[in-house]
Amino acid sequence: MKISEVAEKAGLTVKAVRYYENVGLIPKPARQQNGYRSYDDSVLPILNLIHRSRAAGFSVDECRELIELFNNPARHSADVHELICQKVEAIEKQQAQLEHIKEHLIALATRCENNEKSTCSILASLTK
Amino acid sequence: MKISEVAEKAGLTVKAVRYYENVGLIPKPARQQNGYRSYDDSVLPILNLIHRSRAAGFSVDECRELIELFNNPARHSADVHELICQKVEAIEKQQAQLEHIKEHLIALATRCENNEKSTCSILASLTK
DNA sequence: CTTGACCTTACTGCAAGGGTAAGGTTTAAG
DNA sequence: CTTAAACCTTACCCTTGCAGTAAGGTCAAG
Incomplete structure (x- = not known):
């Protein structure tokens, strides 16, 4: 398989596949005589894992x-579980931050004159 | 005022202030004879606006x-209002995305064996 | 024979500054 | 008087995750 074929099968771009190789996420593939990368199916699970x-x-x-x-092969499924749970917590932190920011913005917006005049309590609040 | 003083008053780092100058967010300040940037108070509202x-x-x-x-000075407060509302919508989109991802991860985690064996339905699901 | 679709490496760019180098200045202390 | 700390300056590389582009090699079809 050439690179564009694995890329498509994994739902990635050619660029991304080469990038993952450069940073060591996937093993360096064999090369054809013309220098083209030559992949076998064993790389697909890893690329799928990366993609997802x-x-x-x-x-x-x-x-x-x-x-x-x-x-x-000596992994514990609990370790994978742990990684996923950590990610969920990180996402929840992000969500809380976004919620904070959103409430702040909504508070600003509701205090806003929202008309054709230049007086603007949003700008007043943000610059003071 | 020297740069560290405006930076502190605005709650920014010196680096950030110089960066905002480089990208044209704030006007280039006067310089003292030794080459140091010399600010007056008029820059503070803008730096506050940026910070917040x-x-x-x-x-x-x-x-x-x-x-x-x-x-x-000819602005309409409605224009500011509009920018804020657009940002709120963007944040809501981000929140929805995060929620999506989180639910996916939680679904994976609950299906997980979560024990000392290597069999892992999370990895199975992500690599297929 | 040439066009077009592949492939290769290598460099640049994005956001938003942080870190560090290498140097000049000023000020307080010993 | 000197020196050390604490400022200031410009200029460069680093981060993340690739995308874009250059400049070139290769291969199959018309």
Whole structure:
């Protein structure tokens, strides 16, 4: 398989696949005589893992941890569970922050004159 | 006022103040004979605006829009209101996305064996 | 024979500054 | 008087996760 084929099967771009290789998430593939990367199916689970966990909000470094667990036959499923739970907590923190910010903005907006005049209590509040 | 003083008054770092100058958010200040930046109080409202709107999730470019409104005596407060409301909507979109991701992760976690064995339905699900 | 679709490496760019280098200035203390 | 701390300056690299582009090699079809 050439790179565009694995990329498409995993739902990634060619660029991304090469990037993951560069940062060591996937092993360096064999090369054809012309220098083209030559993949076999064994790389697909890892690329799928990367694709899905990136979409689930994991950083590339966090993907690395997941891949290590995936590659480690002595893993405990509890360790994977732990990673997922940590991510859920991180997301909940983010959500709380966003909620905070949103409430602040809504408070500003409701105090706003919202008309054609230049007097603006939002700007007044933000600049003081 | 020297840079560290304005920075502290606005709750920003010296680095950030210089950065905002470089990208044109604040005017280039006068210089003392030794080359040090010399600020007067008129820059503080703008730095406050930047600080607070950055904290409220606005990008530097969005801050630029707010500053332009602040500097424009012919502005309409409704325009400011509009910017705030757009930001609220963007935040709500982000929240919805995070909620989506979180639910996905929780679904994975609850299906997980969560024990000392290596069998892991999370990894199975993410790699297939 | 040439066009177009692949592939390669390598460099630049994005956001929003932080970190550090290498140097000049000023001020307080010994 | 000197020195050390605490400022200030410009300028460069680092971060994240790739995308875009350059400049070139390769391969199959028309």
